[in-house]
Amino acid sequence: xxxxxxxxxxxxxxxxxxxxLTHQIEIYGWIMVFAFIHELGHIMAGIILKLKxxxxxxxxxxxxxxxxxxxxxxxxxxxxxxxxxxGPVTNLxxxxxxxxxxxxxxxxxxxxxxxxxxxxxxxxPLYPLDGGRILKALIGLKMEKxxxxxxxxxxxxxxxxxxxxxxxxxxxxxxxxxILFVVIYLWIIVLNENKRYNMKKRIHKxxxxxxxxxxx
Numbered sequence: 210x211x212x213x214x215x216x217x218x219x220x221x222x223x224x225x226x227x228x229x230l231t232h233q234i235e236i237y238g239w240i241m242v243f244a245f246i247h248e249l250g251h252i253m254a255g256i257i258l259k260l261k262x263x264x265x266x267x268x269x270x271x272x273x274x275x276x277x278x279x280x281x282x283x284x285x286x287x288x289x290x291x292x293x294x295x296g297p298v299t300n301l302x303x304x305x306x307x308x309x310x311x312x313x314x315x316x317x318x319x320x321x322x323x324x325x326x327x328x329x330x331x332x333x334p335l336y337p338l339d340g341g342r343i344l345k346a347l348i349g350l351k352m353e354k355x356x357x358x359x360x361x362x363x364x365x366x367x368x369x370x371x372x373x374x375x376x377x378x379x380x381x382x383x384x385x386x387x388i389l390f391v392v393i394y395l396w397i398i399v400l401n402e403n404k405r406y407n408m409k410k411r412i413h414k415x416x417x418x419x420x421x422x423x424x425x
């Protein structure tokens with residue numbers, strides 16, 4: 210029997226208010242629906258690969274799933290890549306199916322736009338988005354875990370600065386304030402990941418120091 214712990218990030222209610230005030234609540238609603246289907250793609254991929262879903266977290270711009278696993282390193286890194294890819298692939302499949310549906314053009318446009326947006330957003334190689342997870346797993350195939358964490362963390366920090374600079378130009382050009390909130394959200398997840406990484410790094414250093422003392 211599969212039991213999943215469901216968590217709701219309270220920031221989602223803040224974003225609902227913001228998008229309602231900027232008259233973009235409809236597109237936000239569609240994005241959340243397809244973000245859920247996106248995550249179902251991850252869940253199905255994980256189940257097919259015989260992993261057990263552990264937690265499902267409802268976030269402001271999507272849903273995050275974590276799995277339990279006790280397999281050896283190389284196999285689990287390969288499985289992580291397939292699971293991460295499954296979400297964006299699910300959104301692209303929805304786009305293809307939508308192209309053949311006999312529905313009004315506006316609905317078709319919203320569905321296609323929402324799914325392309327979710328797929329592209331999640332493929333940004335910024336951890337913990339799908340693109341960052343794929344990057345980390347690929348590096349993890351060649352290097353030890355802490356080194357993979359270090360490289361992924363550095364890339365994420367460089368990318369968020371580039372994304373912020375590019376988004377500033379886009380906001381000035383399109384006059385779309387909702388992009389600002391997306392960037393703020395990305396900064397939040399990157400800064401939270403920085404805290405987790407720094408904590409892991411400190412613990413790793415302590416363990417290495419204790420190991421050296423034992424070896425002596």
